[in-house]
Amino acid sequence: MLIELQNITKIYPGNHRALNAVSVRFDTGEIVGLLGVNGSGKTTCSTILAGLHPPTSGDLLFQGKSALSDIANYRRHVGYCPQHPTLNEMLTVYDNLYFGGLYFGLTETKVKAAADRVISMFGLGDYLGKYPPMLSGGYQQRVMLARALIHDPQFIILDEPTVGLDPAIRKKLWDIILELKKLGKSILLTTHYLEEADILCDRICILDAGHILRIATKDELKSEHQQKDLEDIFMKLTAVEE
Amino acid sequence: MLKILWALMRTDLKLLVRQMKDKAIDALIWGGITLVVMAHVMPALGLKGFGLFQAATIFVGVVGFEIYNQLFLMVMNIEHRKHLFYLFTLPVPVWTVFAQKVVFYTINGLILSVLMIPLSKIILWNQMDLTTIAWGHLFLALTVTCFFFSCFLLLLVSRAQKTEQVEHLFMRLMFPLWFLGGFQFAWKTIYDLNPYVGYLGLLSPHTYAHEAARVAVLGQNGFLPFWICMTVLLVGSAVFGIIGYRGVKRNLDLV
Numbered sequence: 192m193l194i195e196l197q198n199i200t201k202i203y204p205g206n207h208r209a210l211n212a213v214s215v216r217f218d219t220g221e222i223v224g225l226l227g228v229n230g231s232g233k234t235t236c237s238t239i240l241a242g243l244h245p246p247t248s249g250d251l252l253f254q255g256k257s258a259l260s261d262i263a264n265y266r267r268h269v270g271y272c273p274q275h276p277t278l279n280e281m282l283t284v285y286d287n288l289y290f291g292g293l294y295f296g297l298t299e300t301k302v303k304a305a306a307d308r309v310i311s312m313f314g315l316g317d318y319l320g321k322y323p324p325m326l327s328g329g330y331q332q333r334v335m336l337a338r339a340l341i342h343d344p345q346f347i348i349l350d351e352p353t354v355g356l357d358p359a360i361r362k363k364l365w366d367i368i369l370e371l372k373k374l375g376k377s378i379l380l381t382t383h384y385l386e387e388a389d390i391l392c393d394r395i396c397i398l399d400a401g402h403i404l405r406i407a408t409k410d411e412l413k414s415e416h417q418q419k420d421l422e423d424i425f426m427k428l429t430a431v432e433e
Numbered sequence: 434m435l436k437i438l439w440a441l442m443r444t445d446l447k448l449l450v451r452q453m454k455d456k457a458i459d460a461l462i463w464g465g466i467t468l469v470v471m472a473h474v475m476p477a478l479g480l481k482g483f484g485l486f487q488a489a490t491i492f493v494g495v496v497g498f499e500i501y502n503q504l505f506l507m508v509m510n511i512e513h514r515k516h517l518f519y520l521f522t523l524p525v526p527v528w529t530v531f532a533q534k535v536v537f538y539t540i541n542g543l544i545l546s547v548l549m550i551p552l553s554k555i556i557l558w559n560q561m562d563l564t565t566i567a568w569g570h571l572f573l574a575l576t577v578t579c580f581f582f583s584c585f586l587l588l589l590v591s592r593a594q595k596t597e598q599v600e601h602l603f604m605r606l607m608f609p610l611w612f613l614g615g616f617q618f619a620w621k622t623i624y625d626l627n628p629y630v631g632y633l634g635l636l637s638p639h640t641y642a643h644e645a646a647r648v649a650v651l652g653q654n655g656f657l658p659f660w661i662c663m664t665v666l667l668v669g670s671a672v673f674g675i676i677g678y679r680g681v682k683r684n685l686d687l688v
Contacts, residue, residue, distance in 0.1 A: 203686075241522050245688045262688050263434070267524040277519035281448050293440035294523045 193219050193377045194346055199249035201235050209235040211401040217377045224392030225381040226425060231398040233381040237350045240379060241271035267295060270344035274351050276331045278323040284334050285319040288341055295342035309337035312367060328355045347378045353387060365391055385422040397428055404428050437525050438533050445537040460545045461552055463498060464491045468556045484560045488553035489650040490616050493578045493642045495549055496542040497611055500582045501603060503538055504589050509596050527687045531678050535583040542579035570659060571649035578642040581666040584674030591680025614639025620657055641665045
């Protein structure tokens, strides 16, 4: 087991309980899909896993040890691609990637090689001199993904990575995600697209109002609910709760 | 960790070099116009020998303007969850990210302050004798002032979570602190007019920054003691920096 959320509760000011005793583990070489309607706690879950926000209670374990007690070291192993663009708008695409590598402690030589790798992976070659605001949403998303992977993290958090991407690019991104899995990376994928979760994920975690309704493999879910379609299962589970 | 912080500094310095021309033009316009009026128009109204007095405050006043710009940019960045949030996911403790920003803002402010010196000489010419300036004291005063305002910036960020609040903060807090902090008069002047208002003026950190710069340029006579000003600014830097950092960390709910 690589990472584990252990009994995580998150309460925001105003006593808003975003997560309630959530426990999930992430194994090496596994893609876990985090599904839920808006406000279910998906983004809160990913920001805690990214080491950005602390949980109110519970622990985040990395290789069996509390990551919160050595957060800097933990973050070194995580690649986080949030929902909203966080690129430096005053740096070119190349510089965003280049400095992104340096920020994770890569040497100049390694960062150049890593930049070349992600540039070719995401087809960014023609856009290196452009500034993020000059790019379409889809391309900004690609740069964000490239930056999240530049330091070759073990655990990758993709918070709705395919929103706003056209079908061809989305398909390409799916291939990249599957390729990363083959390389032994653990991936958390939050998505609204159930078809995407069905194709990519090994296990599905369904969140509703901060609670985990169910974590299981796709096959387990389908057989439990006698449904072939993940969308029907999701609708059934969330409707029962409502 | 140092390697990562140096990479953050390199990014900021790279952008600073690119923006320096515009920043310098803005600073020169503000400082230049203020000095021209004070040194060449005010004497016609009977206010003699005010140019050099005002120049000393412009050296530090320009930092205040820069900090206001940086405050606006930082709050906007936070409000829209932009690049700054990415920096909080880097493999360094969050406090070091803020510490790097403080050092960068100090450098940024210092460059603009130093730029005001040749400008003042050109505008004041015979009114400014470079040989009488205590250069060591002046650079120390400017460095400490820039550092103080960079720490003060964190406190302001912790009090303004939206860009619209920055405008109110500027008019309600920063402008009174700056203008009543002796931008155009020595602390002793206001103290002699009314000691109670004088004591009130001691609450403004600008008072110490202005007085320290004046001591370096005009000599100790008639101003607050230089080393007291330095001590207050350094203690203020530590206190405001720590309170500000804690406030921002709490507001942004960072690990």
